Amino acid sequence: MIKDSVLSGKNNPYTLSFGKQPFQNIPRLVEIxxxxxxxxxEPxxxxxxxITGVRGSGKTVLMTEIRNSLNELNDWEVIELSTSQDLLLTLSQNxxxxxxxxxxxxxxxGLSVLGFGIQLNGAQDSVSPVILIREALEKFKKQGKKLxxxxxxxxxxxxxKEFASIFQILIRDDLPIFLLMTGLFQNISNLMDEKNLTFLYRTPQLKLRPLNLKTIADNYSSMLGVSxxxxxxxASLTKGYSFAFQVLGYYTYRHKGNYNDALPEYRQYLEDYVYEKIWSELSGNDRKLLYAVAASETGRAKEIKDILGIGNNKYTPYRDRLIKKMIIAGDEYGHLKITLPLMEDFITRSYLMDNGI
Ligand SMILES: Nc1ncnc2c1ncn2[C@@H]1O[C@H](COP(=O)(O)OP(=O)(O)O)[C@@H](O)[C@H]1O
Ligand SMILES: [Mg+2]
Known part of the structure; x- marks a missing residue:
């Protein structure tokens, strides 16, 4: 049974674009x-x-969702900042x-810094953004507001780095400022290497796991009319990967509910849009290990080490890094699997091409 809207091919409910709130949203109840x-x-x-996870796992979408739901509460104010700008200055200007x-x-x-209302234009040079931010937060605190x-x-x-070091002072002083960040593992780990940003070690990481497969299946059957x-x-073809959920839905819709016909486009879109990018960011050794995981039949450490001809001292750190990047995962027996859908084939092909085989 296929819905009329699917047959007409118009108004595709799924989206191929990143960063926007999708119409078809599989809620991340636990994380939210x-x-x-x-x-x-209180306190x-x-x-x-x-929020961390592989490209396309839904970090931006989750951040926006949490932000919107806090913004609905009376006491909460939200501001979004970009790392390409001076964060402290932009925050104070905002x-x-x-x-x-x-x-x-x-x-x-008024505010105590300048006695009464502040005019940033003229005062910007003389009053540091940090003082202004602190003033504003003291004020928020008195009003029971949170930023x-x-x-x-x-x-x-x-x-x-500058922002993070000030932030840790502001929370130490009990000011009502809260921070939600997203990042790829390698960028976060670069930031954590900074000596004076110890608070980052105490900042909990929300690792984006696969979306719920049953909820995905329910969504497909109601939106696409598939059995x-x-x-x-x-759903199992997406492995719960957020971006894959949208892409498979999108092309199945285009193919009037026949997902088998959508598979070639599904595979190609994942490869061209994300896997190429992910692959380009991996080191030679990361790629090699991924290749061995993709090529192995069991995913067992012994088999993988045999394929690579390496020992534990090399295997363990590369494995751990790929697990942190969330491109591979270990199951309860420690067997490694690729987490992203249809990626084994891509990895094998790319590795052999890289090496001129
Ligand atoms: N909870 C979700 N339910 C359905 N689709 C989602 C969900 N989270 C993300 N997506 C989809 O996955 C894709 C990537 O999401 P995005 O948040 O931009 O990923 P990231 O920031 O991790 O790279 C987008 O197309 C988005 O619509
Ligand atoms: Mg993003």
Whole structure:
């Protein structure tokens, strides 16, 4: 039974683009609750979270969802910052120049820094952004308000390091500032290597696991009119990878509910859009290990080490790194598997091509 809208091929409910809130959303209930509970607890159990996961796993979408749901609460204000800008300066400018915030800060009298209302234009050079941010937060605290700062795609640059070191002072001083960041493993680990940013070690990481397969199947069967059986097969073809969920839905919709016909486009889109990029960011040794995992029949350490002709001392660190990047996962017996759908074949092909075989 195929729906009329599917047959007409219009208004595809699935999306191929990153960074926007998708219409078809498989909720990440656990992660959302974890952050909200920690932030809303009195006193908060954490004031920062780092969302990590492979490209396309849904970091930006999750951050936006948490941000929106906190923004709906009365006491919460949110600001999104970009790592390409001076974070402290932009934050202070936002707080004092944005009408909404300026109004909030005006309520109940002026600010002590300059005696009364602040004009950033002229004062910007003389009053440091940190002092202004602190002032604003003291004010928020008195009003029972909380400020959530969101930073997508964290990297280790001057602005981020500066911001992180001030942030840890602000939370130490009990000010109501909260931080939600997303980042790829390698960028986060570069940032954590900075000596004075110890708070990052205490910042809990939300590792994005696969989406719930049953919920994916239910979504496919209701949106695409496919049978329950086929919907489950489709769900397992995505391995719960967020981007794959959209791409398979998108092309199956285009093929009027026939997912088998959608498979060639599904595979190609994943490869061209994400796997190429992921592959290009891996070191030679990472690639080699991935190749061995893809080529192995059992995923067992012994078989993989045999394929590579290496010992434990080399195997363990490369394995751990790929697990942290969330490209491979170990099951309960320690057997390694590739986490992304249809990637084994891509890995084998790319590795053999790289090596001119
Ligand atoms: N919870 C979700 N349910 C359904 N689709 C999702 C979900 N999270 C992400 N997606 C889809 O996956 C793709 C990648 O999401 P995005 O958040 O941009 O990934 P990341 O920031 O980790 O690279 C987008 O097409 C998005 O629509
Ligand atoms: Mg993103």
């Amino acid at each position: 609750n974890e952050v909200k509970e920690a932030f809303l607890n 908060p159990t954490h004031q920062a979270f780092m 707080l004092y120049e944005d009408k909404h915030f300026a109004n909030l800060l005006k309520q109940g009298g 959530l700062v969101c930073i997508d795609e964290i990297i280790s640059n001057k602005y981020v 329950e059986d086929n919907a489950l097969k489709m």
